[in-house]
Amino acid sequence: MSEWLNVSEVILQEKSPDLLSPEGAQTSNPEGARSSSPEGARSSNPEGARDSALEEMPGVYISTYGCQMNVNDTERMYSLLEMVNYTPVDSPEKAQLIIVNSCSIREKPVHKVYSEVGHYKKLKELNPKLLIGIGGCVGQQEKDKLIQNQPLIDFVFGTDAIDELPALVGRALEKTTNKKHYRELKREEKEVLTGFQHRAPYHVETLVRNPGVATFVNITKGCDNFCTFCVVPFTRGREKSRPLEHVLRDVQALTQRGVKEVTLLGQNVNSYESLCGADFADLLARLASETDLQRIRFTTSHPKDFDQKLADVMFRHQHKVCEYIHLPFQSGNTRILGLMNRRYSREEYLEKIAMIKRAIPNVVLSTDIIVGFPGETEAEFQDTIRLVLEVGFETIYAFKYSQRPNTKAALFEDQVPEDVKSDRLARLFAAHDEMAFPLVKRYEGQILQVLVEKAEDQKGKWSGRSTQNKSVYFLGGENLVGKMVPVRITKAFPAVLRGELALPN
Numbered sequence: 001m002s003e004w005l006n007v008s009e010v011i012l013q014e015k016s017p018d019l020l021s022p023e024g025a026q027t028s029n030p031e032g033a034r035s036s037s038p039e040g041a042r043s044s045n046p047e048g049a050r051d052s053a054l055e056e057m058p059g060v061y062i063s064t065y066g067c068q069m070n071v072n073d074t075e076r077m078y079s080l081l082e083m084v085n086y087t088p089v090d091s092p093e094k095a096q097l098i099i100v101n102s103c104s105i106r107e108k109p110v111h112k113v114y115s116e117v118g119h120y121k122k123l124k125e126l127n128p129k130l131l132i133g134i135g136g137c138v139g140q141q142e143k144d145k146l147i148q149n150q151p152l153i154d155f156v157f158g159t160d161a162i163d164e165l166p167a168l169v170g171r172a173l174e175k176t177t178n179k180k181h182y183r184e185l186k187r188e189e190k191e192v193l194t195g196f197q198h199r200a201p202y203h204v205e206t207l208v209r210n211p212g213v214a215t216f217v218n219i220t221k222g223c224d225n226f227c228t229f230c231v232v233p234f235t236r237g238r239e240k241s242r243p244l245e246h247v248l249r250d251v252q253a254l255t256q257r258g259v260k261e262v263t264l265l266g267q268n269v270n271s272y273e274s275l276c277g278a279d280f281a282d283l284l285a286r287l288a289s290e291t292d293l294q295r296i297r298f299t300t301s302h303p304k305d306f307d308q309k310l311a312d313v314m315f316r317h318q319h320k321v322c323e324y325i326h327l328p329f330q331s332g333n334t335r336i337l338g339l340m341n342r343r344y345s346r347e348e349y350l351e352k353i354a355m356i357k358r359a360i361p362n363v364v365l366s367t368d369i370i371v372g373f374p375g376e377t378e379a380e381f382q383d384t385i386r387l388v389l390e391v392g393f394e395t396i397y398a399f400k401y402s403q404r405p406n407t408k409a410a411l412f413e414d415q416v417p418e419d420v421k422s423d424r425l426a427r428l429f430a431a432h433d434e435m436a437f438p439l440v441k442r443y444e445g446q447i448l449q450v451l452v453e454k455a456e457d458q459k460g461k462w463s464g465r466s467t468q469n470k471s472v473y474f475l476g477g478e479n480l481v482g483k484m485v486p487v488r489i490t491k492a493f494p495a496v497l498r499g500e501l502a503l504p505n
């Protein structure tokens with residue numbers, strides 16, 4: 001990120017359905033991977049022996065595509081592989097194990113996997129013991145087809161098999177013993193682990209190597225909603241929730257490692273339901289009152305499950321629960337919402353927004369939108385624009401509808417032509433830009449509480465986020481990482497704010 005951010009890049013144009021994360025952004029080698037030295041390696045090696053021991057540890061390189069859920073999964077894979085002595089490396093050339101953690105939300109996802117793996121052919125020829133595994137949604141969806149079509153791939157694993165990765169890698173490695181060329185390993189020897197553990201409880205402790213000040217904690221996985229455009233129910237399985245006590249313990253342990261803020265993560269966090277009967281509002285209330293967190297965020301919400309109880313809990317715990325809600329509406333037209341199987345009408349969505357605004361007067365809203373869903377007419381698209389303007393979303397994440405395998409909408413006959421979709425998307429962004437500009441400008445002169453996440457340089461430039469989920473870049477002070485500080489906003493751009501530390505009078 002540049003010194004003071006390029007303002008022309010501010011409004012994020014596209015995102016995956018219902019997960020707040022810029023799509024298309026390949027996140028190979030998360031920052032943590034580059035900077036990390038595996039804790040286990042440090043503590044288990046006697047003084048002086050560490051460097052040579054690290055040299056003997058095989059390197060793992062994970063290339064990550066897609067949403068925050070995938071980024072979290074990658075972090076989990078690195079942590080699990082460190083437990084069996086792999087060390088993260090910053091390039092495929094240094095690796096003995098390469099994993100592509102794939103995403104199938106965007107177009108041509110399978111093509112992307114083949115294209116990336118194809119680049120590793122030379123490495124594989126030089127080193128027959130180099131393993132290449134495919135995980136994530138494309139792995140889940142394509143299964144053994146990947147191995148049939150690309151001999152460079154050694155194993156495939158699905159989204160429910162991540163915890164089996166160390167054993168899977170161990171077995172794959174054994175099979176390469178005595179092999180002089182990667183082609184000697186036959187297709188039928190290669191493993192494909194893509195079954196869903198439908199009956200198994202969802203018990204996962206958060207595994208994150210360098211959590212920093214703010215981190216993500218999964219509370220649900222999968223989705224039962226079957227929106228007709230979405231692959232998630234097919235790639236992540238049925239919805240499951242972690243037990244409330246597990247989440248509480250997990251979060252408290254993270255706070256002991258210096259975490260001040262967590263974002264609770266799930267495809268639809270609002271339908272969280274612990275075995276004890278607690279719902280999402282109960283979980284938020286317990287986290288706010290029983291842990292040392294300073295801030296709590298969550299994503300993503302589904303309008304049909306966002307209720308008054310949740311809005312009231314957010315307001316009651318507003319000192320901790322951020323007054324920011326990402327509530328995807330996808331279309332502003334009731335007929336299209338029906339075709340999407342969203343299970344709310346335009347009017348019901350607007351009623352929900354009105355309820356939220358009454359309960360949390362300072363709430364800041366963002367949303368996801370699909371334009372050009374099959375059959376969408378110009379008048380129905382105009383309903384979407386009108387809804388954006390009526391609600392006053394500060395940020396929108398919009399994208400053109402595209403067909404996804406296994407989904408119902410992919411079979412709908414009246415697909416909207418590509419040029420019409422592009423035109424609608426451009427007009428939607430233009431309408432939103434015009435409406436949102438004055439909304440964002442209101443921050444100028446305000447003092448916002450910012451949780452400082454990092455130093456931007458050595459000369460007193462810092463960055464963090466406000467409760468409204470705005471990235472704030474500011475000048476002033478020393479050693480501010482992890483602190484909540486008041487920042488006077490001097491300049492507001494659509495996605496970022498610039499300011500200075502507000503000194504007490």
Ligand code: SF4
Binds near residue numbers: 223224226230232268
């Ligand atoms: S099916 Fe689930 S994850 Fe996909 S858009 Fe609908 S609610 Fe979101």
